[in-house]
Structures are given as structure tokens and as C-alpha cells.
Amino acid sequence: MFAWLTRSIGKALNRRRVARETGPKAFQDLSRELRELAEIATRVWPQEATFQDKIRSIRDEMDQLDELTAKPEFRLLPLKKRLELRESLLHSKTQLMDTVSTAPPPTMRPQ
Template sequence: MIEWIKRTLRELAVKRRIARDIHPDSFRALAGELVELADIAARIRPDEHAFQLRVKRIKREMDDLARMTGRPEFRMLPRKKRLELRESLLSSRDQLLKTVSDAPVPTTLRQ
């Protein structure tokens, strides 16, 4: 009996975490974070035209996503689709973080 209660509570906790992860507010927050990272990445590589185009595309897509999450249709998307979208956004965030961390140092002088 106690094991059943523990298992049920764990399953409930997992369901609540997933519901929180795929809530429209969490998508808006993640999109805002990606826009900020894209801004930082754009400042790191100002001379690369192709990279600047990618940054603009990322910003535009994140603005579109933020608008879409405000619509009732977004909540009607299947849970699996929203989880896939979240994983894709997390992957994009990791790639942007890697881009920012791999930035060349601005000076060769030791600080």
C-alpha cells in the first residue's frame, strides 16, 4: 500500500513538472532567453554577415513563438508536439551558449 502511494505521488510529480514545462508561459520565457542569447552572440561576431542573418531569423522566430503562445490554439497542440518544441528550443539554447562561450577573446593582453 505504501509503495502504491509513493509511486502515485512520483507519477503526479512528473505530470506536474511536464505540465509546467509545456505551459505557454515557460515557452515565452525560453523564447525571451533565446532572444537575449542571440543579441549577445550578434555582438560577439558583428562582421559575419551570414551569422547576423541567422541571429535575425532566430529573433523573428522567437517573436512569432511568443505571439503564438498567447493564442488559445497553442494550448490545443498535443502534449507530444509541445514537448518536441521544448526540446528543440533547449537544443537551440545550448547551441547559442556554445557559440557565445567559443567567442574569441577581444585582446591578447593578459588581464
């Protein structure tokens, strides 16, 4: 009896966690973080034209994502698609953070 109750509570908690991670608010937060990272990246790599184009593309996609999550139809997307989108955003965030961390120093003088 207790094992069944424990499993049921565990399943319910897992469903709530997944719903929280794939809800519109979570995607809006992720897009905001990516936009902030993109802003930082434009400051550390200002001379790279192709990189600036990629950053502009990221900003446009985050704007589209915000528009999509604001619509009620977003909740109708299958859970699998939302999880894939979340994983893709997290991967993009990691790549952008790596790019920012590998930026050359602004001066050659040690600080």
C-alpha cells in the first residue's frame, strides 16, 4: 500500500516538474536569458560581421518564441515537441555561453 502511494506521489511530482519546465513562462525565461547572452556576445565580438548576423538571427528567433508562447495554442503543442524545443534552447544557451567565455580579451595588458 505504501509503495503504491509513494509511486503515485512520485509520478504526480514528476508531472508537475515537467509541466513547469515546459510551460510558457519557462520558455519566456529561457528566451530572455538567451537574448541577454546574445547582447553580451555582441559586446565581446563587435568586429565579427558573420557572428553579428548570427546574433541578430538569435534575437529574431527569441522574439518569435515569445510571440508563440503568448498564444494559447502553445499549450496544445505535444509534450514531446515542447521538450525537444526546451533541450534545443538549453543547448543553444550552452553554446552561446561557451562563445562568450572564449572571447579574446579587450586589451593585451594584464589586468
